[in-house]
Amino acid sequence: xxxxxxxxxxxxxxxxxxxxxxxxxxxxxxxxxxxxxxxxxxxxxxxxxxxxxxxxxxxxxxxxxxxxxxxxxxxxxxxxxxxxxxxxxxxxxxxxxxxxxxxxxxxxxxxxxxxxxxxxxxxxxxxxxxxxxxxxxxxxxxxxxxxxxxxxxxxxxxxxxxxxxxxxxxxxxxxxxxxxxxxxxxxxxxxx
Ligand code: AMP
Numbered sequence: 001x002x003x004x005x006x007x008x009x010x011x012x013x014x015x016x017x018x019x020x021x022x023x024x025x026x027x028x029x030x031x032x033x034x035x036x037x038x039x040x041x042x043x044x045x046x047x048x049x050x051x052x053x054x055x056x057x058x059x060x061x062x063x064x065x066x067x068x069x070x071x072x073x074x075x076x077x078x079x080x081x082x083x084x085x086x087x088x089x090x091x092x093x094x095x096x097x098x099x100x101x102x103x104x105x106x107x108x109x110x111x112x113x114x115x116x117x118x119x120x121x122x123x124x125x126x127x128x129x130x131x132x133x134x135x136x137x138x139x140x141x142x143x144x145x146x147x148x149x150x151x152x153x154x155x156x157x158x159x160x161x162x163x164x165x166x167x168x169x170x171x172x173x174x175x176x177x178x179x180x181x182x183x184x185x186x187x188x189x190x191x192x
Contacts, residue, residue: 009116076092116188
């Protein structure tokens with residue numbers, strides 16, 4: 001199942017950093033045949049290869065801040081215009097992260113909201129524990145708390161944005177990877 005209303009699925013996954021959304025997004029993309037677009041992965045790849053984007057993003061990411069909306073919207077608009085996404089659809093992971101990005105996404109999609117935005121819900125205490133355990137370079141206690149603060153102020157209002165457009169699903173992100181995946185597929189399958 002990759003179609004809704006005769007066109008490829010457009011899905012968004014939201015969740016605090018450390019909620020497991022990257023892992024689940026990869027599994028979902030495989031299950032539904034949509035292209036997994038992770039803006040965090042794109043930025044990390046740009047940092048590694050030393051592109052202009054990477055050089056601009058590195059300090060911002062290291063500080064746990066958000067890369068500017070203009071830059072992110074440009075990056076995603078360019079990616080969404082590619083042929084694979086037009087034919088297979090997309091699962092956006094890490095974008096949109098602000099209401100300005102959500103407005104831009106609706107515009108890129110020709111005025112429509114995504115088919116479904118899933119909020120993978122894991123409490124703050126649990127994500128903090130998980131992030132400290134994974135030991136990524138940009139995961140110090142300070143940047144973790146900065147990113148979680150930003151999530152509450154910038155990204156949580158997005159839930160209302162999607163809810164207003166009737167496409168928000170909240171999924172409990174606690175439990176085993178399999179349990180969470182089963183809950184996620186249930187909401188995506190319900191789109192048919
Ligand atoms: P993630 O892997 O999604 O946690 O992203 C890692 C970092 O990349 C974030 O902490 C931000 O600095 C940056 N980033 C990723 N996606 C976005 C976005 N949509 N808007 C702004 N910054 C982003």
